Amino acid sequence: MNGLTHINAAGEASMVDVSHKAASAREALAEGYVRMQDKTLAMILDGEHAKGDVFAVARIAGIQGAKQCANLIPLCHPLMLTKVQVDFEPQPQQNRVRILGRCKLSGQTGVEMEALTAVSIAALTLFDMCKAVDPGMVIEGIRVLDKQGGKSGHWRAQEKA
Template sequence: MDTKEQKEGLAQQAPGTAGSGLTHFDASGQAHMVDVGAKDETHRVAVATGRIGMKAETLAIVLSGTAKKGDVLGIARIAAIMAAKKTSDLIPLCHPLALTRVNVEFEPDEASSSILCTAQVETRGKTGVEMEALTAVQIGLLTIYDMCKAVDRGMRITDVQVLEKRGGKSGDWNAAVAP
């Protein structure tokens, strides 16, 4: 087994990885799952958001509950929650996590004819939940698209981003105050 100093020395020699801050590559530049075994378990929270724009008529169908496939926002909420729980099955180097909370909210905006999706994901663990929050948002919005595409194929998913993360060694981060 290599010592910590040997691994750090190899990392400095690995092409394209030295000083990059990219943690999903080993010392020889090969992709790997990050070892989080030595990290402390802390309360981890991530909030992500995204928007789907659509025709005003499509938004009216969603809000009235008359979509042919059913309750669009209710089904999208369940899909988003399920997606957060399955993130490690979808993104190869994500750790499987025992999530303690997934909250998904949809906020219709008639002025812009869009729906904002916000997902807050929490765990008590050794790694963050940003990917789970982002996955929840994307799948929630894709579900809206799927359920409404028969009447509006021009919908646009935009502005998907992490708004904040809390917990862990790197501390808290908030997009509103990030440099």
Template sequence: MPPRLTHLDETGAAHMVDVSDKEITSRTAIAEGAVVMAPATLELVRSGTAAKGDVIATARIAGIMAAKKTHELIPLCHPIMLAKVTVDIEADPALPGLRVRATTRVADRTGVEMEALTAVSVACLTLYDMVKAVDRGMTIGPIRLLEKTGGRSGIWKAEP
């Protein structure tokens, strides 16, 4: 028997999963993504001279704000009281571009994977928005979950 999707009931209708009987545990998630850009665009971001201001600081704040609003963006996502959200953005000349990593933490009945993924996604979109005037050819991705801990399923880590 194939695994059942938890957001669909027996008739196939979408519903919010009832987590009221789950145990409150400490849960974390780490997600990553990247924005690939022209070397000159990366240098513009690194120099801090972009017309819209501090690109990295703005994207970091946007990612944190997005994590806190995940339940408003993803229809069946539970609202949770996040304990911690960090968004780290580092230049990577080998791409060339910026690598984005978000870590989320909560003590709750449901996980924080969607919050970490949303933080990375919005941070990447913000990076694109901040410098699109000079480089419309940027690409975003891949965005993926790297790790999650807590809950019934315990620890999960992505393959390298």
């Protein structure tokens, strides 16, 4: 590890200068989970939620979140994303929904924060839409699974124990 990159020589917060870096294809995949009551998940899957298609709304929110990452996280670079994908994997055995966020671009810096933001905003939207029927939902396990591109190459998270 090279130390903190968002701190300048004076110890002040600083946006990293990436102007000297060559553009390359970059991609990141993140995941997160929303744990809920079994009846809440059944309601979502059966399309019986009074607010409509929960996954459709949360997907759009996640995509919008990735596009707004630099406005939400102070030292993130504004990026020209070429792909944002948000997918949902219902896991009824664990009473949860797995959320996957994938971001791609050709640029000078990575897209991990955008993928994490997509997952986070999708999870928050799912929570918001269902909180009236299940205020005890838990958002958990948000992390980067895989990142590719740039000088550091390919990185993959270790499997959870």
